[in-house]
Amino acid sequence: MTTTFALPVPSSSGSLEQYIQAVNSVPMLTPEQETELATRFQQDNDLEAARQMVLSHLRVVVSISRGYAGYGLPQADLIQEGNIGLMKAVKRFEPGRGVRLFSFAVHWIKAEIHEFILRNWRLVRIATTKPQRKLFFNLRSMKSSFSALSENEARQIAEDLGVKPEEVREMETRMSGQDIALMADDGDDEGYAPIDWLADAHHEPTRALERKAFDHLQTEGIEYALSSLDARSRRIVEARWLADDGGATLHELAAEFGVSAERIRQIEAKALGKMKTALSEGVVIDS
Incomplete structure (x- = not known):
């Protein structure tokens, strides 16, 4: 299926601010409206319903795109790519x-922006594997300062991201490039200096979106995953992992169900695997 409905397009010219104002003026959908529109799109191929879902979430793409300003690519282009991810999310x-x-669209939006950056930023063509891509997009935030990484810090980052310490140091070198002044020269009215890209990480829009998605995972997400289990498996998981009193032992549950402790362990392992699959299908959070 090809979506052909018209959407507002961000521009690299002076109209970008007008675009942002326009998409921010579109109200978010209520859960009921969202369900109705998604049902119309799925069952009747109603492109107007899909268009309304996309329009109401364009502001999310704008917020996420701001988190990638430090890569030196036009925000209008980042927004364009993020919008493609949003439309893919609406389709699925x-x-x-x-x-x-x-919550569902965050992954698709960021995935398209990541691919765009990797295609267009010459310093990151080293990032060809999944661990290297993860290193590229997380190295800046994981560094404790602007100074070069120490051996211990490089080793810790490598361990956390599943890459080699030398890959961490090589990526740092490639991303650092030549020295650039943090502040623009007095009287320089053209372009942006690195100081313009700095932000309070705690209140950065992408982090706020990720926190909201994570909170959702810890509430509705867990309940959704539990609902995929049969009654016995759900009882075992809740008793072992969600009880306020520290959880039941394998032997206590074995006595309750009249089976061996090893059988309880097997049921528990299978249930946790099923929950993991349900969560990955139902709630996607970019790592």
């Missing part, structure tokens, strides 16, 4: 899973 969205489009 299933309201029956109990997950809001907002």
Whole structure:
């Protein structure tokens, strides 16, 4: 299926601010409206319903795109790519899973922006494997200062991201490039200096979106995953991992169900695997 409905397009010219104002003026959908529109799109191929879902979430793309300003690419282009990810998310969205489009779309938006950066930023063509891509997009935030990484810090980052310490140091070198002044020269009215890219990480829009998605995972997401289990498996998981009193032992549950402790362990392992699969299908959070 090809979506052909018209959407506002961000421009690298002076109209970018007008675009941002326009998309921010579109109200977010209520859960009921979202479910109705998604159902119309899925069952009747109603492109107007899909268009309304996309329009109401364009502001999310704008917020996420701001988190990638430090890569030196035009924000209008980042927004364009993020919008492609949003449309892919709308196409795949299933309201029956109990997950809001907002949470589901974050992964698709960021994935398209990541691919765009990797295609267009010459310093990151080294990032050809999944661990290297993860290193590229996380190295800046994981550094404790602007100074060069120490051996211990490089080793810790490598361990956390599943790469080699030498890969961490090589990526740092490639990303550092030549020295650039933090502040622009007095009287320089053209372009942006690195100081313009710095932000409070705690309140940075992408982090706020990730926190909201994570909070959702810890509440509705867990309940959704539990609902995929049969009654016995759910009882075992809740008793072992979600009880307020520290959880039941394998032997206590074995006595309750009249089976061996090893059988309880097997049921528990299978249930946790099924929950993991349900979560990955129902709630996507970019790592």
